[in-house]
Amino acid sequence: MVTQINLGDIEVDVVLKDIKNIHLSVYPPHGKVRVAAPSRMDLDTIRVFTISKLDWIRKQQKKFRDQERETPREYLERESHFLWGRRYLMRVVEVDEAPRVELEHRTMTLKVRPGTDEEKRQAIVDGWYRGQVKAAAPPLIKKWERRIGVQVERFFVRRMKTRWGSCNPATRCIRFNTDLAKKPKDCLEYLVVHELAHLLEPTHNPRFVALMDRLMPKWRFYREQLNRLPVSHEEWLY
Template identity: 30%
Template sequence: MRSQQRRTPGGVCYELTRKRVKNLNLRIRADGNTAVSAPSFVPVAEIDAFVDSRAEWISRAKRKILERKAQDLVPCTVSPQEALELFEAVSREIFPLFADVLQNQPPLLKVRDMKSRWGVCCPAKRRITLALRLAEKPRRAVEYVVLHEYAHFLQLNHSPAFWAVVERFMPDYRERRALLKS
């Protein structure tokens, strides 16, 4: 059983889908529209109140989506080649910290135009891929991302042990990570 309707309680416009779910689920789609899925037994007034109670969060989430879309329209000021040169220079500085683990073989660095990540490490292929737009960030932020990806050669996940590795080599990583948001 699945039914859909558009609702606008308290000024928040959303698409309500009734389906076989246990809870109310609220999400902001990539196009900026708000969607709620709800079980058939939940009264519409309760769903409207739920959405209304999350109005501030919805507004912030939509603003972030619009900012991200606007940012994607602005061309990158750095070429892939310039970005790779920067990333290789930073990697040469960080590699000695991990040389033993990597048997003195630096990983392959790649540059991609990624939308949702600053970097990706693939230990099995000994490869680190970094976002092109990372090259537009301050060098201290670039150093943090490169070290973060190197740390994945020691810890594959983001467990407390992973963050301990990052902090051991870069005690100010939190401040550097904050630079990525500016």
């Protein structure tokens, strides 16, 4: 159940859940504010907490308003696309063969059957990006499982609107956003470390921040890269 509280010109969605700590998020593109709080926490306490974070909320909302937005992709000739932080120009070839994506130099060739519409072209490219992340993630997971001393049960790759990744400590499953394939590979490694660290500390509390500082001292730099173009997602609280 979602409850709303109003703080002047800011509306806050409040969700009470079976969790131990309160979490505040500001979502792109318009700066929607959401608080997830323990079920037994009263609204007055949540209101006081949110008021204490107003400066941070306004800063994030301004950042989203000021941020340049990527134009919608139509999967046409000479359109810009990215793989692992590198820009490619799309070439569309209609051919009576199985659809696929091929890379050569700075060109991303999308081979589709004649008459393939934009929606289907997007699905083909999204599936290809998903495959890129699914292939790149396992060696990074294995590397950091050893270093952190944790073990992942399963990992998934899918489109996510507001997060680059997520972790369920109870099931030891982690998820990655398909669009990570558009960012430099260092950003994927940062997400692997971020989500595996949640197996030791589920929240973004000071213990989690200290853990990230120890494991990956440059993690803030990689977080900033994730929140730049060509795609823009949630700004983490820490």
